[in-house]
Amino acid sequence: QQQVKQSPQSLIVQKGGISIINCAYENTAFDYFPWYQQFPGKGPALLIAIRPDVSEKKEGRFTISFNKSAKQFSLHIMDSQPGDSATYFCAVSYGQNFVFGPGTRLSVLP
Amino acid sequence: DSGVTQTPKHLITATGQRVTLRCSPRSGDLSVYWYQQSLDQGLQFLIQYYNGEERAKGNILERFSAQQFPDLHSELNLSSLELGDSALYFCASSVGSSRSTDTQYFGPGTRLTVL
Numbered sequence: 001q002q003q004v005k006q007s008p009q010s011l012i013v014q015k016g017g018i019s020i021i022n023c024a025y026e027n028t029a030f031d032y033f034p035w036y037q038q039f040p041g042k043g044p045a046l047l048i049a050i051r052p053d054v055s056e057k058k059e060g061r062f063t064i065s066f067n068k069s070a071k072q073f074s075l076h077i078m079d080s081q082p083g084d085s086a087t088y089f090c091a092v093s094y095g096q097n098f099v100f101g102p103g104t105r106l107s108v109l110p
Numbered sequence: 111d112s113g114v115t116q117t118p119k120h121l122i123t124a125t126g127q128r129v130t131l132r133c134s135p136r137s138g139d140l141s142v143y144w145y146q147q148s149l150d151q152g153l154q155f156l157i158q159y160y161n162g163e164e165r166a167k168g169n170i171l172e173r174f175s176a177q178q179f180p181d182l183h184s185e186l187n188l189s190s191l192e193l194g195d196s197a198l199y200f201c202a203s204s205v206g207s208s209r210s211t212d213t214q215y216f217g218p219g220t221r222l223t224v225l
Binding site: 031032041042043044045046075089093094095096098099100102103 | 112114153155158165166177200202208209210211213214215216217218219
């Protein structure tokens with residue numbers, strides 16, 4: 001059973017546009033929701049993370065929106081840049097249970 | 111640069127063989143995690159060691175084993191290799207033992223190709 005679903009699988013955005021990636025989970029026990037960014041040939045790197053006691057967290061151009069009742073959270077990239085082109089993974093975690101989503105490949109066109 | 115090092119960068123071997131992947135965590139980190147990344151399975155957690163002891167186990171096959179040494183570096187051993195084992199293998203490290211509270215820092219990965 002897939003513990004976290006991520007959409008879209010791929011995304012193409014024009015420079016300056018907003019990129020939105022969504023994740024949905026089933027287990028209400030999850031209490032940590034990070035997003036990782038992975039460039040080709042590199043390992044994933046933590047981008048931003050949120051806990052369920054807040055509905056939104058912003059760091060620069062990156063924002064996580066969290067909807068606890070819907071069991072969904074999303075990553076918004078404002079003013080998307082070609083340098084943001086990468087694969088983005090959401091993840092869900094509680095205790096030692098940590099699961100990555102399948103990933104979204106983002107391409108930002110110049 | 112995350113501070114996590116992995117060797118080798120690339121590895122090409124044949125079915126049935128055995129290989130060892132090596133990981134050195136960031137200075138001060140006590141946890142080491144191993145992940146497998148393939149196109150069809152995504153990022154799969156294999157195993158975690160904390161200060162030399164196995165802490166958590168994920169989808170690790172019986173043909174695979176790992177250990178963490180007193181100097182905290184870790185090795186992932188893959189034996190009786192099959193074509194389907196071809197993947198990127200990542201090591202990550204963190205200060206503490208919890209993936210819910212401690213940021214994991216990923217290494218650059220080892221690309222394994224089984225022919």
